[in-house]
Amino acid sequence: MSENEEHSTGGVYSVKGKEFTRDSRYIETRIMAEPRAGTDDYPVEPGRYRLVAAYACPWANRSIIVRDVLGLQDVISLGTPGPTHDSDSWTFDLDPDGLDPVLGIHRLKEAYERRFPGYPRGITVPAMVEVETGQVVTNDFAQITEDLFFQWKAHHRPDAPDLWPAELRPEMRDVMRRIYTEVNNGVYRCGFAGSQEAYDAAYDRLWTAMDWLEERLASRRYLMGDAITEADIRLFTTLVRFDPVYHGHFKCNRQKLTELPNLWGYARDLFQTPGFGNNVDFDQIKQHYYVVHTDLNPLSIVPKGPDLSGWGTPHGRG
Structure with missing residues (x-):
């Protein structure tokens, strides 16, 4: 990402001499238990959607965690792009032949373009994609996790935590x-x-x-x-x-x-x-930041440290 260039896959701006500004314009379509009349809401339906979320990305990682703790693994499938990407799109580098096995695409951009030809903003994760059409539904990361709790409640596991008391x-x-x-x-x-x-x-x-x-x-x-x-x-x-x-x-x-x-x-x-x-996945996390951000790390050298073994030690907060 150059000093005056939008980071298309991350939705961020970094301009020389100025404060960093995040492009926070997202696709605001909702997936609702009861779609609202006169809106483009999609209905909640098990098996209809695939959550595309990279373990490397903090905004996507939160959706993976919420899906897991609520027990939605068998209701919403998960596609995981690799930790690195080019300036155009997240890619499915971890899958055989670089192809998402459910959506049948190499690049997440394909799902965006199927719904919005010539989509002008960043190809970001997380994204909810309708499996049958292969079209992106939403990439509004904050709304996605909120809706996983409120709109998908009928499909939570019986002992799911109350994430929104x-x-x-x-x-x-x-x-x-x-x-x-x-x-x-x-x-x-x-x-x-x-x-x-x-x-x-x-x-x-x-x-x-x-x-x-x-x-x-x-x-x-x-x-x-x-x-x-x-x-x-x-x-x-x-x-x-x-x-x-x-x-x-x-x-x-x-x-x-x-x-x-x-x-x-x-x-x-x-x-x-x-x-x-x-x-x-600490390896994916480090690869993402140190390889993709060539403006900050021009040689894309990934550090071996720090020692992360402490994460498994007693926390003393029980």
Whole structure:
């Protein structure tokens, strides 16, 4: 990605001399249990859709985790592009012959083009694709996971967690909004800053939020109390990438995650919870960032470290 070029597969802008800005325009079509009249809503229907989501991407990783913890594996199939891609599209490098075995496509762009010929924006993951038509339905990552909880509830496993407790939703939305702007997107604001001034401001904003989270988690096991919610999933996918990628590659290097006792214990607690750590692939994560971001890492050399064995150690937060 050059200094003045849109990163088409990631939906981000990095312009020399300016603050990083994310292109947050997504396909807003919904998959609804009861499609609304006069809209282009699609109906909830087991087997009708395929979630295309790369393990390497934090925005996609959260949809993989939500699908898993809610028990939707047999209801919505999963297609996983490889960790690297070109400037045009995510590709199915991990599948035989580079072909998604269900959709029969080599490039995710094909699903976008089937519904929107000449689609003008980034080919992003996660994306929900209708299997029969091969057309993308939506790539609105935040709405996808929310709808997996609310719209697909009839298909959740019997003991699925309540990721959106009714009494906590107002505060939870505030917490998630701050996590998105200051942490999930904040690390990118550091990594793709277009000037020293933009980087310095982004760094300070990120660490103000990290300090807030460290303090918040001193008095509660999870972000909203004693049970896991979607807020935790949204934070986790950034935390699990922090030391392998964001600390060095994005220059978010005041401290490592392992040096923040509450956040590090909390992250390990989640990692060791079914649905979380089993959906993390550190090799793919590192390959994605260090190989794709040639503006930040021109030689695409992937570091061997850091030592990630600590993720399996006791977290002490039970």
